[in-house]
Amino acid sequence: MKRMGGLVLSIIILLAVVLAGCGTGKEKSAGETASPSASEAExxxxxxxxxxxxxxxxxxxxxxxxxxxxxxxxxxxxxxxxxxxxxxxxxxxxxxxxxxxxxxxxxxxxxxxxxxxxxxxxxxxxxxxxxxxxxxxxxxxxxxxxxxxxxxxxxxxxxxxxxxxxxxxxxxxxxxxxxxxxxxxxxxxxSKENAPMVWVREDWMKKLNLPEPKTMDDLLAISEAFTTQDPDDNGKNDTFGLGVDMNLEYVSGFMNGFHAYRDIWVQDQNGGLVYGSIQPEMKTVLGKLQDMYKTGQIDKEFGVKNTGKVNESISNNKIGMYYNTLPAGIGLSLSQDPEKENTRWIPYPAPSIDASPTLLQHDRNTxxxxxxxxxxxxxxxxxxxxxxxxxxxxxxxxxxxxxxxxxxxxxxxxxxxAPIKMFKSYKNAEISVHLEPLLKSDTKATAAQLAELIPEERDEYDKILKYRNGDFSQWGWASRSDIGGSGSIVMGYVKNNQFKPNQFLGSSTPAMVQKNATLAKMELEVFTKIILGDSLDRFDTFVKDWNKLGGDQMTKEVNDWYKNK
Incomplete structure (x- = not known):
């Protein structure tokens, strides 16, 4: 049941290729040992x-x-x-x-x-x-x-x-x-580092005097305002509150805010594993997405737009908020025309629909x-x-x-x-941890302080200082590693243990090999049609069909594995 979306894969490759080695530890002398507390272990x-x-x-x-x-x-x-x-x-x-x-x-x-x-x-x-x-x-x-x-x-x-x-x-x-x-x-x-967060256009928020999205109600209010209050000030009803793509990759974090987990296996109250896409919480969040579509907050053509096309809409000033990962600000910055007036996007932690914190789903961290x-x-x-x-x-x-x-x-x-590679789980997010003392200081880092950083961190520190001194082309790096950037959001997720891992870690079961492709296709089709306006009761029919057409057998095989792992 594991699926690596093109968006996530491209981000991982970007991190591996362009930002290799970022967010690393400091050298320790020979024989030095660490005895971290449980909270420091991560x-x-x-x-x-x-x-x-x-x-x-x-x-x-x-x-x-x-x-x-x-x-x-x-x-x-x-x-x-x-x-x-x-x-x-x-x-x-x-x-x-x-x-x-x-x-x-x-x-x-x-x-x-x-x-x-x-x-x-x-x-x-x-x-x-x-x-x-x-x-x-x-x-x-x-x-x-x-x-x-x-x-x-x-x-x-x-x-x-x-x-x-x-x-x-x-x-x-x-x-x-x-x-x-x-x-x-x-x-x-x-995969943990790539847990989604909400990116919001700063200029639209300021123009409409909107509060930060600390709760899901805040986020929904922002989405509605971005749709109905002409945030781009062009006198047309042509903006959308939330970016959604045809494969629903960009809304996984939104779903998680409703405690719904698509395409992963989660533990139920009885200690067994159940498929997240067929749980009641998924029906709730699909109903909310349907309401947002009806009120124009979602692009009417989202069903034929992949993440690349959604990114084009973002670059064309049509979307004011979307869920994406830690390096999104860098990509947004690079996509802007340096000869034109630029726009900042601000990252925020993924909010929850209630008092329980949002847990961000991820597949196995390999x-x-x-x-x-x-x-x-x-x-x-x-x-x-x-x-x-x-x-x-x-x-x-x-x-x-x-x-x-x-x-x-x-x-x-x-x-x-290098013949063997391993990636550090928070290699890029930790840059913000290492740079924070320097960026909070009123004075520029000394040569001795800079010598304590690895090459990538020194380079990023320099880019952030350039941004602070007026070089707007560097704001993407600041959005990740400056104070309050996306790196600090990920490290907040780490501190609060806001992760929801896929509990099925085995190889594809026999039923998955035979049935998964068909069931995954049916799932996306049904979810898309519900968002477009089909009866919400169609979700219940989908659950029954999913179980009948192979889901029951997959669930049995997954739980057999879970009991014997």
Missing amino acids: TSQPKDTPDSGKGDGDGVYDPPIEVTTGKYIYGFPIYGEGEDMNNNSWTQYLKENLGIQVKTLWEVPMDDLEQKTNLMIASRDLPDFFLVTDAQLAQLNKAGMIEDLTDVYREHAPDNVRLFIEQAGQEVMDAATFNGKLMALPFTGV FHGFWVVKKGVKHPEAMLKLADAWIKLFYLNMSDDIFKKYNFGDDVSHWMN
Whole structure:
């Protein structure tokens, strides 16, 4: 039932490619340990410890060992002059500093990775470690083709790797565990960081003298005012209060404000799992969206507009409020014409319909899947050392020169050559935490203070200062990391534990394989028609049809998995 919308995927790729390494921890000296309280655990920092792996002696293999892998790539330059997939800054670093010679057997575009891996599995010709999907992990485990990493992780996992796993949430380890055995290392992701918030046009709010959207009633009042009170002052009834797209991606946060959770499995009062899209709260929020459509607050053509088309309407000054994620302000800023008068959008936490806080839904906090080790590999712990090296160079480095050599330099994305990657759950949101003391000061940061920041943070601090000094082209960065920006909103979600994870973490069940595509299509069609004006009672019919056409069987299979996980 897991679905990665194009919007979310593009945002994750943007974060990985454009903002690599943001929101990271500070270096710690050798031997330094952290003892965070439970409330601090989510924002504990990685450590730069010379020997954080427990492998061979000082952590360096002597003589060097060779490990093989395959690699996915995106469509941008990743090699400098004279480099290739087996001779680049990363392969050189890993051999010199860890005694690990990484041999890449092949590289394919990300879109072709799953097919390439399927062919590789079918041939049983596997590299030593590689990246797999949920279904491939289950297949490899069942066939006995991958290593049990339970003891390897317990005995050899560096502190940095453990911290990333902890921040990603227990669900990522649960998803990698079969019958009590850890069979993979989760490729931790940023789905929590991409929890939605409300972005509102500041100029329209000021013109109409509207309060901030602290409650759902406030938000609904803003939407109505943006629709009926001519906020663009052109004398026409041509603006919409809330941005909605044809796949309903932009309204997941709105639904969450009504405690409705579309397309994920949630726990019911009896301790079992139920499908969020068929719960009574979903009927309530669909009724509200229908009312907003009838009163012109939603674009009449939303049913044929994807998120890209909605973004065009936003750029054309037709929409005044929508739900989006942490970097939305950067995208909004880049879409504006620097020669014209610009518009600021202000982020706010997603409000709730009642006194209970909004919980923001997210799927399992992994990026592309899981890293696995081929059965019989002599040094399975090497994969953990490679992951630790990634964290140190991608997140902990504080040198501009090292950053250019291993991450971004001369328009080359060197970071793609790291053989194993893990993303910090709040890597971009935490920039706001690190910059806050400097941005609250009345004086500019000293050289010593700037030296405590990593390169990306120094760059962002500089952009925010430029914005404060009148360079409006930098407001997108300020919208994320300045005081009160979207980064601080995400960290508020973290502090208040405002997350609603998908409780089903397994591979697709037999009924899902057979029925899910049909049921998902029916769901979107029914929800869209209800918003467009069909009887709200059609929701009840949909629930019955969903159960009859395969939902009951999926629910049984999901709960069988849940009881035995």
